[in-house]
Amino acid sequence: MVAQRNYVISNAHILPISGEPFDGSLVVTEGKIAALGAEVEHPKGHQVIDAAGGWVLPGLIDAHVHLGVHEEGEGWAGADVNETTDPVTAAVRALDAINPAEIGFADARAAGITTVNVNPGSANPIGGLAVALKTQGRIVDEMVLRSPSGLKSALGENPKRVYGERKQTPNTRLGVAMTIRKAFTEAKNWQAKDPADRPGDLVSDALAMVLDHEIPWRQHCHRADDIATALRLADEFGYELVLDHGTEAYKLADVIAERGIPVLYGPMIVSRSKVEVRDRSPKAPGILTRAGVKVSIITDHPVVPIEFLIHQAALAVREGMDPVQALRAITINPAEVLGVADRVGTLEPGKDADLAIWSGDPLDTRNRVRHTWIDGELVFSEEPADSQA
Known part of the structure; x- marks a missing residue:
């Protein structure tokens, strides 16, 4: 496969997500998508990659992971997900603890997942700042898409237990x-002071x-009463709310939809x-989507290995979620x-050339990722079937 950033993927079944699927080609120039369609010109100097009828999709996105801060198989040495020395650790940044060499990033790339949102854990009522990043890179700062991408908070059993x-x-x-409430009240009082008179306060x-609506409040919650x-x-503090997990969100689907609050459902x-x-x-994603929830x-x-993101989407489809909506959900x-x-x-x-070629419909779990690109760079290529464990 090609290592350069200028190529044409041809003979492909393309699912742009932003429009109807079609059979055709996709042009990548200098790491960006330059063109796509049933009939597009193949620019001179671009290598042609024959997809052999494979399905081309945008790189998948998992908006709630602990990649690199909760390293698998490392025990305490790789456990940097929860700073449990204080119930309010709003100032800690997941960015400062991510190990981009953790094996989970390679698992993500092999599953066609090119973007993740790494969160602190849920031990604290206020856990810290999340970061959205690509799944390939030597230094985490070079992988960042948005930092911070939200502030993690937790309701329910976890902080209560800890x-x-x-x-x-608490x-x-x-x-x-x-x-x-106390932390937000203190932050509002801090904001009300003249900037010249404000003491240094990383939490506030x-x-x-x-x-100030610069980032959303990422609320870990499961039960309907916690939601x-x-x-x-x-309502009290007027911030942008995102519901993380939302296990029982389907019980309040109409209320959540009416307020336009997105739900990140899982694991x-x-x-x-x-x-x-x-x-x-597993019926919940379909129930929520039909109610109008994003x-x-x-x-x-x-908690669930990242390579099973597509399997969860397929499970949701089996239990009633529309297949188009399931692909939009990832x-x-x-x-x-x-x-x-x-x-x-x-x-x-104009978008980043973050994409993958699949052997067929990704919602059929018999299919697999053949190749994954991030910013136009090939970051995963499957091995011959007879060489795989």
Whole structure:
């Protein structure tokens, strides 16, 4: 396969996501999509790559992972996902703990996943700043699409358990909500001061980005009552809310749709390991989508290994989700939620050449990724079938 950034992928079945599928070609010039269509001119000097009838899709996007901050098989040495020394760690940045050499990034590329959003964990009521990045790079700063891409917060069992075991606040849902309110109130008071008189305050500075609508509030919540608390807090402080996980969001689908709040649903292929996920359902993405909610499907890697993102989408289709909406849930929908849809999420001229050739319909889990490109660079190529483990 070609290593350069100027080529034409021909003889392909192309799913641009932004329009109807077609059979044709896609032109990449200097790492950007230059043209695509049933009949497009093949520029001189561009190598021709025969897709042999394979399906070409934009690189997939997982909008909620812990890649590089929760390294698989590394134990405490690779566990940088939760700074549990304080319930409010709004100023910590996932960016500072990501190891781009972690094996999960290679798994992502092999699965056609080219963009992820890396979050701090859910041990704290306010966990820290997330970052959206590409899945290929030597230095994480070179992989960044948007930083920060949101501020992570958690309701429900996780913060209640972590601090309850220490017999300190917060050890109830009451205390978790109070902790969030207190932090936002302090940030608003800090904002109200003359800038010349404000003391240095990294926590309030991070929360101010949420209050000023510079970044969204990424609310980890599962149960319907916790989702209702998330809505209540958003009303009180007026920030842009994104529901992460939303296990029981389907029970409030009409309310969430009416408010225009996106749901990042998942992980889906997991056991009922705690009370708040006992009503998880693979039917939920379809229910939410039909109600008018913008749904993204997530793995929460390493909770569900990132390579199973497409399997979760296929499961949602099996349980009633429209196939077109399922593909949008792992491409353009998360791109829009992350604020990076101007660069990724669809195949359109001017966008980054982040794409993959599949052996066939990706929602048929018998098919696989043949090749993946990021910024026009080939980052994965399948091995011959008889050499694979």
